[in-house]
Structures are given as C-alpha cells and as structure tokens.
Amino acid sequence: MSPQKRVKNVKAQNRTSQDSNSFQTTLSAWKVKQGPSNSKNISKHGQNNPVGDYEHADDQAEDALQMAVGYFEKGPIKTSQNKDKTLEKHLKTVENVAWKNGLASEEIDILLNIALSGKFGNAVNTRILKCMIPATVISQDSVVKAVSWLCVDKCSGSTKVLFYRWLVAMFDFIDRKEQINLLYGFFFASLQDDALCPYVCHLLYLLTKKENVKPFRVRKLLDLQAKMGMQPHLQALLSLYKFFAPALISVSLPVRKKIYFKNSENLWKMALLAVKQRNRGPSPEPLKLMLGPANVRPLKRKWNSLSVIPVLNSSSYTKECGKKEMSLSDYLNRSGSFPLEQLKSFPQLLQNIHCLELPSQMGSVLNNSLLLHYINCVRDEPVLLRFYYWLSQTLQEECIWYKVNNYEHGKEFTNFLDTIIRAECFLQEGFYSCEAFLYKSLPLWDGLCCRSQFLQLVSWIPFSSFSEVKPLLFDHLAQLFFTSTIYFKCSVLQSLKELLQNWLLWLSMDIHMKPVTNSPLETTLGGSMNSVSKLIHYVGWLSTTAMRLESNSTFLLHFILDFYEKVCDIYINYDLPLVVLFPPGIFYSALLSLDTSILNQLCFIMHRYRKNLTAAKKNELVQKTKSEFNFSSKTYQEFNHYLTSMVGCLWTSKPFGKGIYIDPEILEKTGVTEYKNSLNVIHHPSFLSYAVSFLLQESPEERTVNMSSIQGKKWSWYLDYLFSQGLQGLKLFIRSSVHHSSVPRAEGINYNNQY
C-alpha cells in the first residue's frame, strides 16, 4: 500500500521523463492503474477495511515525513532553542520511513540537495545521505543536481566520499543515465582526489561506454597508475578501457585477484534488497563486464587458455587492423555494429543480426545461447569454418585417450563434452567437428571413458549417407558393442535410437522446407530414405546378434523394442515414406518372452505398424499415380506373416500352422499334448499368472484353478481384466487386429490393391 501514497510525488517528476526505457514504461503503466483516485480510495477503504489501521498509521508517517522534509527544506532555524530536538525528531522520521519503505524520488531530490548543500552540519549530512533509499527509482535529475553541488565545494570530503559510495550502490536504481554520462569528464577529473579515487573509479567503471574511451584519458589513467602503483580499482577501470580500445592499451589482470572495488554497497545491503524486491520487474541490466583474468596461463599443463572455451570478446582489433590507416577517431566512434556484450535478449539479436560484431574467438559462442542461434542460422562460411576449426582442434587436444598420459584431465574433458552436447541439444543439430572427431577417436576408444557423453555425440551425428559412415564409425562401434557388457549394449542401442530420431526430425524438416514435386528431389529423398533404412537394418542386425550373445535378456530386449517403437511410427509421426519391420530374431524373441511388458510392447508396436501401413496404403490409393515410394508387397507380406503368427499364438490357439510352421511330428515328439493353446492369452507363460489371479479373483476359495474355464463371456471378462492391469498395448492390438465375431480370425492387411 505504501508506494501508492508516494505516487503523487513520483508523478510530477515522472512526466518529464516519460519517453524512456522499458522500466520507466512499466512504472507509468502501474501508475495509471492505481494513480488517479488513490487518495480517495484509501480513505474510503480505510473505514471498512481491517487493514485500515495500518494505512492510518502509514498516513501519519507520511504526514510526519512531509513535515520533516519541509523542515529540512527551510533549513536550520538558528534561534530555536530546542533546535536539536526537532532536528533529531525529523531525522528519525526520515530514517524510519526510508529504511521501512524507501523515499519517493522527489523526497530524495530535496533531501539530497540539502545534504550536499551543507546547510546542516557534517553529521546530519551523513545521516541524511545514509538514508537516501529509493522506494523504487531515483531520478536522474536529482543526481545531476547533487553533482553540481559537489562543484561548489560546500560539503566536506567525507560527505563527498559517502555520496560517491551512495551513487555506486544506487546506480542500478537511477532511472536514466544519459545526463549522468554527460558528466563523465567531471567524474574523470575527480580521480585526482586520492580519497575519492577508488569510488570514482568504480562509478566510472559502471558508467564508461565505448565513446568515453579517449586517448588522453588513457594517458591520464596510465599517469595515475605510475603515480599510485598497482591499485585494484585502477586495474579494473584500465582493463575496461582495454576492452573498449585494445589498440590503445594493454593490460593483463592477475589470475588470483577477484575483488577490484571496495564494497560501497555494504552500508545499504538490506535496503538494496528491499528496493529490488519492490521493483521486482525487469530492472534495467547495467552493462557489467566480467573481469576475467587474462587467458595466458604459463604452462602448467598447456597454454591454451584457462578454461577450454574462450571468453566472449568482440572482435576488436582484427577489424581495425584490417583498415588501411588506423585513425583513432575511426574506431572509437565505430557505429553501425552491435557490440556483443550488450546482447542480452533474443529480440535484440533479431534486430541486430545484420550488424552483429562477431566474437574474436568463435569458440566462445559455445557458452552463449544467443550466439548459438546466430551460428545456427548464419550461412557465412568463415564463421562456420572458424568454429569448425576451433572445435575440432580443441576436441583433439582435450581428448584424454587420444594422447597418452592425459588422463588427469578427464573431468575437464567430460565437462567440455557436456557443454558441446548441451549446445547440440539446444540447436537440435550436430556439429561437423564432432563427427570428424568421432571418426578419429572412436577407433581408439576403450568404451569406458566418458561413455555417456561419447555415445550422445554419436546420436548427434548429422544426417549423412549411412554406407559412407558405417566403415568409419559403426564398424568400430560394433566391435565394442559385441565385446562389452549388456549395459554398454543397451546404451549403444539407446543412442542409436536417438540418432534415428534426430535423423528423422532433420529429414522431416528438410522435406517440408522444399516442395516435393520435382523428380530430382524425390531421388534425393529416396537416397536419404535408403540411408535411414540401412541404419535400421544395421541396428536390427546388431540387436539380433546381441540377443543371441546375451541369451535373450529381457533387459536388452526392452531397449531393442524401444528402438522399434521409433521405427514403426516413421510414416505417421515424421511423414516420411518408410516402413521397416523388425527382423524375425527380435519378433519371435519378444513373442515368446516370459515378460508380460515385453509382449505388451510388442503388441503396441504391431498395432502401430498396422496403422502406418494402412495409412500408407490409403495414400497410395488416393494418389493413384505410381510414386516410387510404394512399399513393396514384401513389407506387407512380412507384416501379415508376423500378424498371423501372433494372432495364431495369442488368440486362435493355432500357433504353428500359419506364421511359424513346425512339423506336427516334431511337435508330437516334444511330448506336450496341449501345445495348441499353450501360447494363447491364457496359457502363454507371461500371461499365466494373470489368468490365475483372474480366476482366484472370481472364486477366492477355490483350491484348484481350471484354466479352460475361461471361455465365452468369461474370455472377454478376462480380457477386460488384462486391460485393466495396464496392458494397453495388448488392448490396442486386439482391438485393431482381431475381428470380433464368433469365429476370431486375424485381420491382415491386404497387399493387393483391393483394400
């Protein structure tokens, strides 16, 4: 509630600076909402509102504050006897309000004036300055006025110091800074004062823009440095100057140093937090540069930078050196390009994308998501090439198994890979350097080091012809795959699934960007489809062999079926003309699995295959024209074959007739008499426990359960029971593939064009 009261004060001042930054506009918007009738509203509410008391108290405080401000404005009354008492009372009032709710900018304006004009004694000035806490913002004009008092030299040195400290602490809350920046020269001149110097340095550090950096100022600062020696505050300012004008000055900050400025804020720490909370909204971010130490590290391990990824820095001098003559004014007033360090938001990037000043080291974009966007959409070859070179060299240099005796930096390398993967996920695109790196390093990989990162890199290989990549990558991977543990196999399958997904996404995007009418493009699409299908077949081969090696592990099968869950939906989900079925080794392993969830997953995949194939069939009929992506009848045949065996096993209890054919003589030799229904939804090993618990549910006291009692009505109850147990895949499969009639039969997809 309290800020409302002050609105009327803010209003006057605010009108003068209405056309300003976003922060300002949000403030005025807020005011429009609440401003017009606030005083009346408050009194009304005050009568029938439980919080009225507080407001009343607030009102009183407000009045007292007005009086106090009035008192200070008039100046000290010499004759008054109890002058000290009144002064003390008013000071207390101001302090209380200030620390509680902050002062309106107009009040600050008045009080700041008083504190610096020297009307009162030093002690009073100090106390006033200390409680100059804004409710929301400080007007720029008050600061300018206050600075003008400094010129008159009415106040003591300590007051000046306190004023500068206050200015630094409150810098973020000053509504605008253009006028203050115009006083740059004045502040700069104040550097001469030894007592003020640290604080002025800090202020200048906050204030300096590129156009403020002038050769004469550089020289002046260097003189100061020569006079005072290595002062941290000077170092900070100098390095900022170096940042803006590297052709004028060079400085390298010590590695250890972290604090460059005396903490000006600690007087107001709590108050600052409160103001920030009051402002809440997006406070204008001041331009603050990271004062990183210089990048040279004299050979502890290698001299390529402190961290692996270079610090973001505008390409400062390459451009200037590229010019014929280096005229100072030229590059100090360089306009038209947008400095990177000001790039804070995506809209800014969009507005300035044509005139962005690129970083001097392209590698630094890896840590900057906005610039990653830029890298992603730019088709400028030098930019990409610079990034490519940097990334491939860094990967090569950092890779811990690429060179011997490099293992102690494993953590660092892992982090670096994580950063790259994060960037790739962010862009949804793989980097070519990473692919090249994989070619070189995969043959040397032990399969353990940074496994998850490395396999993630594999999943981000940009789309390319599979047969070209296979000898370089997948053949090496297969060797590791077959000789490693089941967990490694599972993670490889997982990453291959992601690779497939990334390729599919990329292709589906690519197709929709170009019209699919011209025949040459269709051959291209055919080529890419061919590549994808080769990948799928390759994974099929890998998984069949892996199943055999791991003796049909359920765990592995889960990962394999996960892969095929992606595969079966390519036609519908990605709108790409491709349906590849799984190899028999996987299908029958899943069908005969002891695990219900595997069977359920298989049912779901079969269901999706069906959907995709019927959709494809429909499209073919609609289009009439013989496109080259008609699936061969073989795919349909294969699917129908699988389907009949599945329905034969699970539903019709004729397991080995169609589908899998086993000679009845051999079956008799096994000695199993009831082999016919031993694989249906009741007797299948993975369903048997469901059947038993279903029957027990029916008649809990029964000692022996009769499986064959599940028939007719009970059969469909049993199915409902199964569905209620979470077997959604089975449900979908049965709903779509089994024709409900007295005679259950499998419903294949007709692959003659008579659907």
Add this chain to the structure above:
Amino acid sequence: MDSYDIPESTPSASSRPEDYFVGATPLQKRLESIRKQTSFIPTPPRRKIPQCSQLQEDADPQNVAFLLHKQWTLYSLTPLYKFSYSHLKEYSRLLNAFIVAEKQKGLAVEVGEDFNIKVIFSTLLGMKGTQRDPEAFLVQGLILSPRLKCSGTILTYCNLCLLGSSDPSTLAFQVAGTTGACHHTGILSKSQLPSENREGKVLWTGWFCCIFGDSLLETVSEDFTCLPLFLANGAESNTAIIGTWFQKTFDCYFSPLAINAFNLSWMAAMWTACKVDHYVATTEFLWSVPCSPQSLDISYAIHPEDAKALWDSIHKTPGEVTQEEVDLFMDCLYSHFHRHFKIHLSATRLVRVSTSVASAHTDGKIKILCHKYLIGVLAYLTELAVFQIE
C-alpha cells in the same frame, strides 16, 4: 557371427552418393574429404625425395641461414582469420604491448610505448614450395638493454640489423610496412652497428610457414591465411604468451605437433636418400624401451655413407620413396641390430632420428642442418601439420 546384409524390401529408389546433399555446404565437403582421409591409409604410400626447390634458390641463402642449426618446437596451426601481410608493423606494436602487459601482470601499458622488450614481424622471402603458398613470416622477441630506450627510429633501425645472423652485413630482412626503413638507414649509417648489435638479445623466435600446403589451401576461403606449420625457439612461457595473442587476434588454434614413430621412420628413409656433399653428422637412431623401473634408451649410430649405401641397395623408384622401401630400410636396420645384440628393435619405440639433413624427436622437436634440403624437410612437416588440423 552372421554377415551383415540388407534385405531388398526397402524403397527401391536409386541412390547416387551425390544425391544426399543437394546444397552441400563447404563444411560438408570438408567432412567428405576427412572421411576419405580417415578411411584410407593416413599417408600416401609414396613421396618425393626432397629436392632443392627453385623458389628457395631465388631467395638469399643468408636469409635462412639462422633457421638452421637451431632446435625448433613444432606446432600445427589452423588458418589465421583476417591476417594481413600489410599490417605486420601494427601487429608488432599490439603484440609488443600485450607481452609487456603479460610480463608485468596487473600493470597497464600503452600501445606503442617503448619497452625494453621488442617484437618484430618480418616476412621470410622464398620460403614456399609453390607460388600459391602464402609467404612465411617470422616473429622475433628481443630484449633491449635499458640504455637503448631512446628514439623509435633508432630502434627500428637496429632491429633490422638484429634480425639476421651475427654478420652485420646481412641486413636483408625487411620489416614489411616500414617504408621509411631505407630512409632511416641513410640517416643513421654513421652510428656504430656492431656496438648496437650487442644491445639487443633475441629471446624468442617463431616462424609460420606453409610449404606445398595445397590440400589445405583448396578448402578455405580468402579470409583465411593458411600457415599450418609453426616453429618456435625460446622459452615456452614466451611461446604461450605469443601464441595466445595470435589465437585471440586471428582466431586460430595452436596445438603441439608430435611426430610418431611411423613418420620418424619415413623421415629417416627420406633424409638418408638425400644427396649430401659432406656429411656433418652420423646417422643416429634412438629407441626407447618402456621397461621398469627406468626406461632404457638404445642409440644406434651408423656412418652416413653406410646408411646411404644401404638405402641405395633398397631403392628402386628413382626420385621417390615408397612405403615398402621405408619398411624394408627399417627392417634391414632391425635385423642387423638383432644379429649383433639379439634385441628386436621393432618391439621398441623409435624416438629420435638424426641425420646430416636434419634431426627430429618424437616430442615435436626438429633441427635442420642442411640448407639445401630445408624446403624438403619443411614440406613433410607441413604435410604432418595439415594432417593434424584436418
């Protein structure tokens, strides 16, 4: 394990490899070339025996004299972005200030001021294999004694003379961009050259070159300058500072260039094959046996004429060296050693090769002894550097 083959059931679209990339970007093309490189044997099975190149003969032999008989540490370097030969003087100013700032951590320095450290960039004329190769250039870091901190013109002048060897008459180096250099020479010719020569000491030298770097040149645009081979002599801390400056300024990347045993044996064969008028050093091989507690080094010195004779008996294709010949040459050495000492050298690691032409260490250190084959040696090193950055 069953053989992997693809069923024919998939879409039967014709697929030509070039169809995969409709608008192949340069990066994709680059990747293609890397694929080719990785899938075949990393090095071509035959190379030319180093010959004295025409371009090198054109250049003043004194120019390159000081590059010989020094130990250089090898680095590979990715292409320099926006490097310009016409701004060498400005680069030296900036690098100079950078080095001084690095040396006195925390103290800012003005660019262009006079320091007791001086950096000079200069081009090395004639150090190229073909006309297309970019000009090699040299960076030298000098330390000047305090009393030389006088006027800039004199410094420019005396640096000119410091660049060469100790012989003051070899002032052939040009500081590119110093158009006024001749003028100053005229003015200052009275001053005593030898006395000034003593004042500066070369602390650090590094040079960038590209000899027959065609494979790299083809793939980059004109914004880049390809000088894949960098050779440094001096304290590594200095190399670090200067390298960092280059990395920051031209967005390039230095990485140490190690020479593996395979390439060392190639060097041994190629350098033995070179005709040398008078042998200055024995042909020497160093093998390292990684055994505990201390590793054992085996040095094997051969009289260069014997080595040459051995080579001549193996050598068949005139002017060229082939992989088989290299293998045979090394095998002969191994079997000879085995006959006498019963040690299979092929089971150890070749660490160093030194011949009258040059000597190379597996850590990426090289010393070139023979002026005649300078270009030839550098061409092979360039090839290795290009292979590392590709």
